[in-house]
Amino acid sequence: MIFSESYHRFIDELKKNTGQDPNQCYQCAKCSAGCPVVAAMDLLPHQVIRYLQLGLLGELEESRTPWICASCFTCAARCPRDLDLARLMEGVRLAVLRLREGNRLSPADLELTPEQLEKLPAQALVSSFRKYAK
Amino acid sequence: MPRIGVFICWCGTNIAGTVEIEQVVNAARSFPGVVYAGDYRYLCSEVGQKLIKDTIKKENLERVVVGTCSPRMHEVTFRKAVAEAGLNPYLLEVANLREHCSWVHKDPAEATPKAIALVRAAVSKASLDEPLTALMLDVEKRALVIGGGIAGIQAALDIADSGYTVDLVEKEPSIGGRMAQLEKTFPTLDCAACILTPKMVEVAQHPNINLLTYSEVEAVSGFVGQFDVRIRSRARSIDPSKCTGCGICYEKCPAKVPSEFDMELGKRKVIYVPFPQAVPNIPVIDRENCLYFKRGRCRICEKECPAEAIDFEQQDEIIERRYGVILVATGFDSMDLTGYGEYGYGQHPDVLSALQFERLFNASGPTAGQVVRLSNGRPPQRVVFIQCVGSRDIARGQNYCSKICCMFTSKQAILLKEKLPETEAYIFYIDLRTAGKGYEEFQRRAAEEYGVIYLRGSVGKVFPEGERLLVRGVDSLSGRPLEIEADLVVLAAASVPRRDAPELARLMSINSDRYNFFDEAHPKLRPVETHTAGIFIAGACQAPKDIPEAVAQAGAAAAKAVTLLSKEKLQSEACVAKVDPARCSGCLHCEAVCPYGAIAATETEERVRGELLTRTVAEVNPALCQGCGCCTMTCRSGSVTLQGYTDEQMLAEVDALCLQR
Amino acid sequence: MHYRYFPxxxxxxxxxxxxxxxxxxxSAxxxxxxELPEWQCCGAVFPLSDDELITLLSPVRTLAAAGGEPLVSLCAACHHVLKRAQEVIKRNPDTREKVTDFLEVDYAGEGRVLHFLEVLRDDLGxxxxxxxxxHPLAGRKIAAYYGCLLLRPAKEMQFDDPENPTIMEDLLRSLGAEVVSTAYRTECCGAYLSVTEEKVATATAEKIVHSARRAGAEALITACPLCRYNLENIGGPALPVYYFSELLAEALGVAALKEVARG
Structure with a gap:
């Protein structure tokens, strides 16, 4: 657990930008229970909040979970603590993207056949680049 | 200028730690009228009180100011001390140097001048104090208990056993309340009916208890010792003096509606008793659904009744009666779960609230005691219980923990295992709260002896898939998402106040919290009293609680009620409002705002230019007035004064506070 | 009934x-x-971090362009972004000032932002x-698929009950179809994960389609092109997926005309 000055800076920034306070969470795990893509995650959604509470930021940076989250807002719709985890996930994604000064997705990464690319709705590509690159 | 004595209390370090006592005492000596100023470490101690009494005599004091804790704590103490020294007790003023000063400041440089100002204000007010006298009022030796659940029953029995007459008012056709709906009780697994029905019978037979079922309180006025209450006893459409309780009427009644007692799972007849052990065992006709009352035809019950007890013409009865005390025990409701669409409650017949599930175990319940799926009538092979549905939920439910769900869920899982040992039981919980005698052991038995599987986590959604319910959740301890194919899903719905609790609180002028639970007068020291003298609370109407707690609270409230009833006279409030008829214009706005009905119009005679004229003015009944002061603020001509808090006194305090240092 | 339209x-x-x-x-x-003149992309996803102002510019420009008239979209994602951008403008004066100053527009959150389904339900009925x-869709067993973006967050979208919505079923019934209820109708289809995590998207979409098929549906309807893409790109037996508007036009008898006209 690292409650260093940089942790507090990070959390303050996260709270400000997302309007969400991870300490509001009491770990009922309802977010994980309803998450439609939880099977592909290495950290469960409620664990992401727990890691934020404990200051395990390095582990979060390495986690696949924020990049699996599809912003479907199911977690936020049912959270008994009225937390919007979708926003917290976005905050973590942005922090990682900004920290690393690199994108997680570039056009060269796309493993799509030309046929797929033709069928794939424009909104999917725009969304992906918006979520995975800055 | 009267001779004023000032006494400053250190309250150990509570006041002296922040306020420079010596400076305050020195300053007080210079205030107009002050002939004595002193201090003591604990003024509330016997030694401290003696200091006040002795000084009053020695210095011939006419007014006393104490700088101490809040008047809510010790005003009574010091008034008594002053009275014992021969002064009128209302010639005492309290400057709150603790809650209003030392506790809210850290810096003595800030606290000390503020303490001086507060004492100066109190001295200014004291110099205008007048002796006041309280009235001695009669106490009506009769109690009203509202609500016939286990708390109301217990309270009524305790008061009645003390020799006072009790009217027990219950809205439903029978007493018994929520407890009557339960099959077994935790942690002993006593049969609920077996321990409740003897008490119900005792109520019915008790010579001091007057049972008014199917009745509601409509209006309350008056004050402690003399509450005037109007009760509507709804027409049962049955003559109780003739009815033998044989039950032929409801056997023959052709109309059925969902049973409230069975939480809408089963049906009841339109003429009915809610359950077999009902007290009184006299049916009622539900006029809203009765074919005769709706369409003018049927009257089968009347034809079949061998006692000729059916009376379609019966009218509601209005009972107006005076009570010395009122005890409120209106209980709780199970929260409406329609806002939790993800569980499919109300959408799928196999998703039940815990209270509904409880009814399945009962021999007289909707399934005659068979635990089956309502979708197909077959016993479930797997049951999933979900806790905290609506509790601890600031988004869609109640912020609080409902306290009883951890235990009743474990109980239901055990009952299930006893009835259907092969059936699997899963309980999703967030935290297990088992504080109570034998509770933790009970929960461990469920897990260890009965093999109930406890899953720490939540359920995201229940998906009806084919014949079964796919419960998707997570076990947060293992970090594993789970999918459980269940036959029944049972939701531990939050306990909430009765829907009509706000209305009742308004009728009785008692306070409620943000959830509409009735407020106690003090969370620790006055747990069964309300802020309205003479009105007491017990049971789940105050906050969610289990049976032993409700019963204990009922006993405590009954003891408080009996304490009042045992008094010959009660002292009324001395600081009451008074109208100056010479200035009163007779607009009677004060009458409209008075919450206690203490103001009425009266005629006054005055001589104008030699002519005797009669005029309408307001008059305060000092027995009814509680000194709230609403009338004084409403009065346009400033002709109503609250004695002990006159405008002159208030302004003198303000002037003193505003004086430059 | 006149509306500005954002495609x-x-x-x-x-x-x-x-x-x-x-x-x-x-038109029938x-x-x-x-259609709004010179419209541009809504941004596809709503910016969830309050310091992301650039990505608000596009939807706010669109909202301002509607000039306070009701603004209708068909795509669930576009509607989601526009509706929530409007909520930000309404609720956050600081953001409003920054964004509208930059865009040099005068917009304070006025005008209804509607999905076409809401027009059908609330304005037409x-x-x-x-x-x-x-041409009622008699005997056609159809399941509605809502996905995420129309429903959540319910407080902002104000579209329907987020767990048990009825608007699409009500539409289907009014078109004469037989409604098949499906448990997964409000679950996420996998969204844009089909670009980066295709297997994840496929797995979620499969659950939806297979559940609908087990429930007896012969087809699904949706209001989102990406949902449709994901629901169509699954392993195992698939179901036809239509836009709600396709069945609407068919029932009104206008689809056939259009095809003739095109042909």
């Missing part, structure tokens, strides 16, 4: 049939949808729609 990128490319059928149906129903149905 969005996908409706001009991969989801032309949604626009074609919706416009045909709208007397609903005038006037499903009862009136039913009267206009000339």
């Amino acid at each position: 969005g990128c996908t409706l001009k490319t991969q989801a032309k049939e949604m626009e074609d059928t919706a416009l045909a149906a709208a 129903l007397g609903i005038e949808l006037q 499903f009862d009136r729609l039913k009267e206009q149905v000339s």
Whole structure:
């Protein structure tokens, strides 16, 4: 657990930008229970909040979970603590993207056949680049 | 200028730690009228009180100011001390140097001048104090208990056993309340009916208890010792003096509606008793659904009744009666779960609230005691219980923990295992709260002896898939998402106040919290009293609680009620409002705002230019007035004064506070 | 009934049939949808971090361009972004000032932002729609698929009950179809994960389609091109997926006309 000055800076920034306070969470795990893509995650959604509470930021940076989250807002719709985890996930994604000064997705990464690319709705590509690159 | 004595209390370090006592005492000596100023470490101690009494005599004091804790704590103490020294007790003023000063400041440089100002204000007010006298009022030796659940029953029995007459008012056709709906009780697994029905019978037979079922309180006025209450006893459409309780009427009644007692799972007849052990065992006709009352035809019950007890013409009865005390025990409701669409409650017949599930175990319940799926009538092979549905939920439910769900869920899982040992039981919980005698052991038995599987986590959604319910959740301890194919899903719905609790609180002028639970007068020291003298609370109407707690609270409230009833006279409030008829214009706005009905119009005679004229003015009944002061603020001509808090006194305090240092 | 209309990128490319059928149906129903001039992409995803102002510019420009008139979209994602951007402008004066200053527009959150389904339900009314149905979808077993973006967050979208919505089923009933209830109708389809995590998207979409098939559905309807893409790209036996507007036009008898006209 690292409650260093940089942790507090990070959390303050996260709270400000997302309007969400991870300490509001009491770990009922309802977010994980309803998450439609939880099977592909290495950290469960409620664990992401727990890691934020404990200051395990390095582990979060390495986690696949924020990049699996599809912003479907199911977690936020049912959270008994009225937390919007979708926003917290976005905050973590942005922090990682900004920290690393690199994108997680570039056009060269796309493993799509030309046929797929033709069928794939424009909104999917725009969304992906918006979520995975800055 | 009267001779004023000032006494400053250190309250150990509570006041002296922040306020420079010596400076305050020195300053007080210079205030107009002050002939004595002193201090003591604990003024509330016997030694401290003696200091006040002795000084009053020695210095011939006419007014006393104490700088101490809040008047809510010790005003009574010091008034008594002053009275014992021969002064009128209302010639005492309290400057709150603790809650209003030392506790809210850290810096003595800030606290000390503020303490001086507060004492100066109190001295200014004291110099205008007048002796006041309280009235001695009669106490009506009769109690009203509202609500016939286990708390109301217990309270009524305790008061009645003390020799006072009790009217027990219950809205439903029978007493018994929520407890009557339960099959077994935790942690002993006593049969609920077996321990409740003897008490119900005792109520019915008790010579001091007057049972008014199917009745509601409509209006309350008056004050402690003399509450005037109007009760509507709804027409049962049955003559109780003739009815033998044989039950032929409801056997023959052709109309059925969902049973409230069975939480809408089963049906009841339109003429009915809610359950077999009902007290009184006299049916009622539900006029809203009765074919005769709706369409003018049927009257089968009347034809079949061998006692000729059916009376379609019966009218509601209005009972107006005076009570010395009122005890409120209106209980709780199970929260409406329609806002939790993800569980499919109300959408799928196999998703039940815990209270509904409880009814399945009962021999007289909707399934005659068979635990089956309502979708197909077959016993479930797997049951999933979900806790905290609506509790601890600031988004869609109640912020609080409902306290009883951890235990009743474990109980239901055990009952299930006893009835259907092969059936699997899963309980999703967030935290297990088992504080109570034998509770933790009970929960461990469920897990260890009965093999109930406890899953720490939540359920995201229940998906009806084919014949079964796919419960998707997570076990947060293992970090594993789970999918459980269940036959029944049972939701531990939050306990909430009765829907009509706000209305009742308004009728009785008692306070409620943000959830509409009735407020106690003090969370620790006055747990069964309300802020309205003479009105007491017990049971789940105050906050969610289990049976032993409700019963204990009922006993405590009954003891408080009996304490009042045992008094010959009660002292009324001395600081009451008074109208100056010479200035009163007779607009009677004060009458409209008075919450206690203490103001009425009266005629006054005055001589104008030699002519005797009669005029309408307001008059305060000092027995009814509680000194709230609403009338004084409403009065346009400033002709109503609250004695002990006159405008002159208030302004003198303000002037003193505003004086430059 | 006159509305400003925001099509969005996908409706001009991969989801032309949604626009074609919706416009045909709208005109048959007397609903005038006037396309905004020089519109641009809504941004596809709503910015969830309050320091992301650049990505608010586009939807706010669109909202301002509607000039306070009701603004209708067909694509669930576009509607989601526009509706929530409007909420930000309404609720956050600081953001409003920054964004509108930058855009040099005067916009304070006025005008209704509607999905076309809401127009049908609230402005036209499903009862009136039913009267206009000339080719009822009798005997067709259809399941509605809502996905995420129309429903959540319910406080902002104000679209329907987020767990048990009824608007699409009500539409289907008014078109004469037999509604098949499916448990997964509000679950996420996998969204844009199909670009980076195809297997994840496929797995979620499969659950939805297979559950609908088990429930007896012969087809699904959706209001989102990406949902449709994901629901169609699954392993195992698939179901036909239609835009709601396709069945609407068919029931109104305007789809056939359009095909003839095109042919």
